[in-house]
Amino acid sequence: MYNKSLKELSASLRNKDVSSAELSQYFLDRIKHFDGELNSVITSNEEAALLAAQQADKLIASGDSGLLTGIPLLHKDIFCTQGLRTSCGSKMLDNFIAPYTATAVSKLEQAGAVMLGKTNMDEFAMGSSNETSFYGGVKNPWNLDTVPGGSSGGSAAAVAARLAPIASGTDTGGSIRQPAAFCGVTGIKPTYGRVSRYGMIAFASSLDQGGAMAKSAEDAAVMLQAMSGFDEKDSTSVDRPVDDLLANLGDSIKGLTVGLPKEFFTDDLDDDIREKIEEAVDTIKLAGANIKEISLPNINLSVPAYYVVAPAECSANLSRFDGVRFGHRCESPKDLEDLYKRSRGEGFGDEVKRRVMIGAYVLSAGYYDAYYKKAQQVRRLIQQDFVEAFKEVDVIASATAPSVAFTSGEKKGDPVSMYLSDIFTIGVNLAGLPGMSVPCGFVDNKPVGMQLIGNYFEEARLLNVAHQYQQLTDWHLAVPAGYEQEV
Amino acid sequence: MQWETVIGLEIHAQLATKSKIFSGASTAYGAEPNTQACAVDLGLPGTLPVLNEQAVRFAVKFGLAIGAHIAPYSVFARKNYFYPDLPKGYQTSQFDKPIVGLGQLDIDVDGETKTIGVTRAHLEEDAGKSLHEDYHGMTGIDLNRAGTPLLEIVSEPDMRSAAEAVAYVKKLHTLVQYLDICDGNMQEGSFRCDVNVSVRPVGQEEFGTRAEIKNLNSFRFIEKAVAHEVERQIDVIESGGKVVQETRLYDANKDETRSMRSKEEANDYRYFPCPDLLPVEITSELLDEMRGSLPELPATKKQRFQQQYGLNEYDSEVLTTQRAMADYYEDAVNFSDGEAKLVANWVMGELSAGLNQNNVEIVNSPVSAERLGGLVKRIADKTISGKIAKQVLELMWNSNDFADAIIEREGLKQISDTGELEKMIDQLMAENTAQVEQYRAGKTKMMGFFVGQLMKQTQGKANPQELNKLLQSKLKE
Numbered sequence: 001m002y003n004k005s006l007k008e009l010s011a012s013l014r015n016k017d018v019s020s021a022e023l024s025q026y027f028l029d030r031i032k033h034f035d036g037e038l039n040s041v042i043t044s045n046e047e048a049a050l051l052a053a054q055q056a057d058k059l060i061a062s063g064d065s066g067l068l069t070g071i072p073l074l075h076k077d078i079f080c081t082q083g084l085r086t087s088c089g090s091k092m093l094d095n096f097i098a099p100y101t102a103t104a105v106s107k108l109e110q111a112g113a114v115m116l117g118k119t120n121m122d123e124f125a126m127g128s129s130n131e132t133s134f135y136g137g138v139k140n141p142w143n144l145d146t147v148p149g150g151s152s153g154g155s156a157a158a159v160a161a162r163l164a165p166i167a168s169g170t171d172t173g174g175s176i177r178q179p180a181a182f183c184g185v186t187g188i189k190p191t192y193g194r195v196s197r198y199g200m201i202a203f204a205s206s207l208d209q210g211g212a213m214a215k216s217a218e219d220a221a222v223m224l225q226a227m228s229g230f231d232e233k234d235s236t237s238v239d240r241p242v243d244d245l246l247a248n249l250g251d252s253i254k255g256l257t258v259g260l261p262k263e264f265f266t267d268d269l270d271d272d273i274r275e276k277i278e279e280a281v282d283t284i285k286l287a288g289a290n291i292k293e294i295s296l297p298n299i300n301l302s303v304p305a306y307y308v309v310a311p312a313e314c315s316a317n318l319s320r321f322d323g324v325r326f327g328h329r330c331e332s333p334k335d336l337e338d339l340y341k342r343s344r345g346e347g348f349g350d351e352v353k354r355r356v357m358i359g360a361y362v363l364s365a366g367y368y369d370a371y372y373k374k375a376q377q378v379r380r381l382i383q384q385d386f387v388e389a390f391k392e393v394d395v396i397a398s399a400t401a402p403s404v405a406f407t408s409g410e411k412k413g414d415p416v417s418m419y420l421s422d423i424f425t426i427g428v429n430l431a432g433l434p435g436m437s438v439p440c441g442f443v444d445n446k447p448v449g450m451q452l453i454g455n456y457f458e459e460a461r462l463l464n465v466a467h468q469y470q471q472l473t474d475w476h477l478a479v480p481a482g483y484e485q486e487v
Numbered sequence: 488m489q490w491e492t493v494i495g496l497e498i499h500a501q502l503a504t505k506s507k508i509f510s511g512a513s514t515a516y517g518a519e520p521n522t523q524a525c526a527v528d529l530g531l532p533g534t535l536p537v538l539n540e541q542a543v544r545f546a547v548k549f550g551l552a553i554g555a556h557i558a559p560y561s562v563f564a565r566k567n568y569f570y571p572d573l574p575k576g577y578q579t580s581q582f583d584k585p586i587v588g589l590g591q592l593d594i595d596v597d598g599e600t601k602t603i604g605v606t607r608a609h610l611e612e613d614a615g616k617s618l619h620e621d622y623h624g625m626t627g628i629d630l631n632r633a634g635t636p637l638l639e640i641v642s643e644p645d646m647r648s649a650a651e652a653v654a655y656v657k658k659l660h661t662l663v664q665y666l667d668i669c670d671g672n673m674q675e676g677s678f679r680c681d682v683n684v685s686v687r688p689v690g691q692e693e694f695g696t697r698a699e700i701k702n703l704n705s706f707r708f709i710e711k712a713v714a715h716e717v718e719r720q721i722d723v724i725e726s727g728g729k730v731v732q733e734t735r736l737y738d739a740n741k742d743e744t745r746s747m748r749s750k751e752e753a754n755d756y757r758y759f760p761c762p763d764l765l766p767v768e769i770t771s772e773l774l775d776e777m778r779g780s781l782p783e784l785p786a787t788k789k790q791r792f793q794q795q796y797g798l799n800e801y802d803s804e805v806l807t808t809q810r811a812m813a814d815y816y817e818d819a820v821n822f823s824d825g826e827a828k829l830v831a832n833w834v835m836g837e838l839s840a841g842l843n844q845n846n847v848e849i850v851n852s853p854v855s856a857e858r859l860g861g862l863v864k865r866i867a868d869k870t871i872s873g874k875i876a877k878q879v880l881e882l883m884w885n886s887n888d889f890a891d892a893i894i895e896r897e898g899l900k901q902i903s904d905t906g907e908l909e910k911m912i913d914q915l916m917a918e919n920t921a922q923v924e925q926y927r928a929g930k931t932k933m934m935g936f937f938v939g940q941l942m943k944q945t946q947g948k949a950n951p952q953e954l955n956k957l958l959q960s961k962l963k964e
Contacts, residue, residue, distance in 0.1 A: 199533040
């Protein structure tokens with residue numbers, strides 16, 4: 001059951017082979033059984049989920065159901081869910097219950113999906129290993145000594161361990177794609193503006209984008225289809241119709257041109273990973289695509305530019321957590337300054353504090369031009385590089401991350417090396433392009449992910465390439481040892 | 488030494504939109520604390536701002552009215568600082584790309600016209616209110632005002648006296664109400680002023696160090712605060728000190744300004760473009776639409792009143808200060824069959840006095856323009872005297888009756904019949920021969936006695952001009 005595709009699960013529901021209530025209970029049981037060691041789910045929604053499942057069963061019985069009706073899922077704890085705690089992985093919001101639901105979550109709810117709970121994440125989505133969560137790290141089901149990646153590490157680990165068929169994630173610099181790669185799942189971050197950010201707690205507003213994490217490109221397409229669309233509550237969401245992401249999945253990719261940026265195949269990349277990516281590219285070539293080397297001349301500036309822009313925005317976005325209206329408030333403050341200092345000092349973890357300080361610094365008088373303004377200029381150059389590249393190619397392919405999942409604690413004390421684990425993914429966010437990660441093999445029994453980058457609003461084409469690749473490979477169907485058992 | 492005062496002003500005009508600048512919550516004044524603050528106004532995590540288009544239109548309208556450049560592309564920025572009544576920890580404002588660029592406004596002081604430059608005007612959200620009383624050592628926060636749209640209007644340092652500053656503020660106050668973009672209510676904080684004041688020796692080109700005075704919510708306070716601040720700065724300099732750049736607060740109760748914070752303590756606001764909002768683009772269609780929606784502006788109206796109605800400058804100024812009063816005036820003139828000067832006197836005199844006494848705005852005047860016009864018509868055609876008209880107005884104030892009906896009912900019609908008046912005069916002279924003698928002996932003051940007696944007899948209805956004429960000729964006989 002756990003390895004069935006959404007289409008198969010949906011058919012089983014419609015054929016009454018299983019009810020949504022049973023399916024939900026099945027995955028809730030898997031969470032109970034396996035998540036003690038993984039720590040991927042931090043808030044359970046069991047009671048409400050079972051009620052929602054019963055509602056879904058009624059809809060299915062009445063024949064008024066879609067592909068997601070009655071399908072259980074998990075949401076990254078960055079999405080606000082009315083009545084259910086939304087912590088964002090932070091002590092600051094350990095007590096926070098939003099009086100509204102994020103648009104992306106509402107859309108999935110309207111499509112009939114059943115929320116089983118909320119997944120662990122790096123605090124305020126700041127991290128690449130899930131180790132910055134107030135609720136403790138998440139373990140990678142492929143190797144419990146390693147990290148699942150971050151910041152959507154909980155969602156990635158949960159889908160990898162088959163604790164839910166699909167889970168939501170968000171991606172500011174690679175936070176869907178890198179954990180998808182580390183955990184051997186398929187993840188897609190759409191074009192900036194495609195999924196509403198309303199109710200998604202902001203880290204860096206101009207880079208944040210919600211997306212889907214699933215076992216396959218097809219499942220990711222089903223989920224992303226439901227999440228996408230214009231939202232008048234988010235001024236940066238784009239008012240344009242959503243393409244049918246499923247219609248062209250089966251199209252041949254013959255004649256399509258796939259670009260390989262030479263800057264992504266340098267010494268930064270582990271040799272055994274390069275090998276896996278080259279194998280995957282060969283498979284795509286076999287399917288009829290043309291392969292072409294391209295150049296993104298300014299892409300090497302993406303990590304430094306990102307670590308100016310993202311902290312700058314986060315420093316302002318996180319100012320609202322001041323202990324005055326909601327969230328953590330220190331015990332008996334003696335005055336206003338004490339209230340601010342202790343509430344924020346106690347509520348935020350080290351990585352968040354580091355980025356807030358970097359952000360305040362790069363925006364301060366006398367430094368703004370040298371850092372923030374310069375970074376925005378670099379950002380435009382990077383964007384321009386991609387625009388030029390997409391004049392020559394349809395899709396860009398690379399490794400998602402320079403290494404496989406690293407050992408827990410390995411990079412915790414070395415923020416720069418941690419930041420460099422997003423070296424291949426960050427440019428996509430700076431440019432606002434859609435990107436995804438697809439499982440493409442193993443190194444030392446740890447999953448490797450191939451990144452595919454598409455042109456603006458070409459999610460359908462990206463998913464088509466990924467799906468065609470998955471028709472020829474079965475890396476995405478592999479389940480980590482121990483998690484294949486039924487419970 | 489002779490000192491020259493230099494003044495620049497920042498005015499925050501609350502835009503009269505129904506909902507807030509970035510949320511759908513109501514902007515109505517006076518609600519229970521925190522009942523008009525939605526999730527967006529509270530800065531709850533995950534919420535996002537959506538720009539109120541009406542606020543943009545109002546800003547454009549203002550810009551056009553002062554002949555300013557309207558930026559085709561303006562940008563919202565975040566102004567970062569911590570304060571408990573600032574929910575997001577930043578104020579969404581405009582910084583280096585404001586919606587309204589350089590414009591100007593003419594003021595009249597002592598019969599001279601002076602042009603004051605308006606540097607810029609930008610859109611921003613208001614903060615909430617911190618309430619320091621009644622909370623036993625704690626602070627209460629009311630976020631109803633948070634997110635209310637403001638237009639911050641910044642002038643050039645073009646004013647040279649408190650009188651000029653007040654004239655400028657009054658001009659703007661009139662203008663925003665004409666444009667229907669701000670209710671101008673200073674008590675409720677809909678129109679607030681911060682004044683930048685400095686002094687320099689007469690003839691010196693360079694500006695002196697300025698102090699910013701905040702919290703000035705009446706024209707009188709502006710005048711007093713500037714006067715006080717100028718005196719203070721001159722004192723400081725003349726006693727060998729230096730004026731420091733600082734923010735000062737005007738205390739109306741003590742009539743003094745006191746230091747709030749100096750430049751050294753000033754915040755670094757770390758402005759940067761707000762990534763949650765798209766740049767504001769003003770299309771030429773919108774510009775045309777807004778241009779078409781502009782009403783006749785106060786300066787134009789004032790000129791027209793002088794030409795069309797033959798009013799003097801003072802009267803036309805007073806009558807055009809409020810758009811509602813100008814409209815009332817013009818209506819009343821129509822109903823009076825064109826008695827422009829007389830209507831002006833009555834609107835500015837008796838009517839305004841009555842409205843002030845009862846604390847009523849002219850739009851809610853108990854006596855409509857039609858009824859006032861009807862009353863003035865009867866003064867003009869001498870049916871009643873001005874004195875009687877005051878009685879009629881009083882009766883109109885508390886009823887819906889027209890002047891004609893009241894005059895008829897109360898028998899107030901003026902006695903202009905010469906025969907009738909002559910008879911009364913003859914009788915009076917016969918009864919008071921001594922006084923007639925005195926008058927004829929040169930004591931012309933006795934005239935008053937005869938007028939008084941006759942007015943008493945007619946209960947004021949005798950036509951005063953007729954009466955005077957007849958009396959004079961009879962007494963001389």
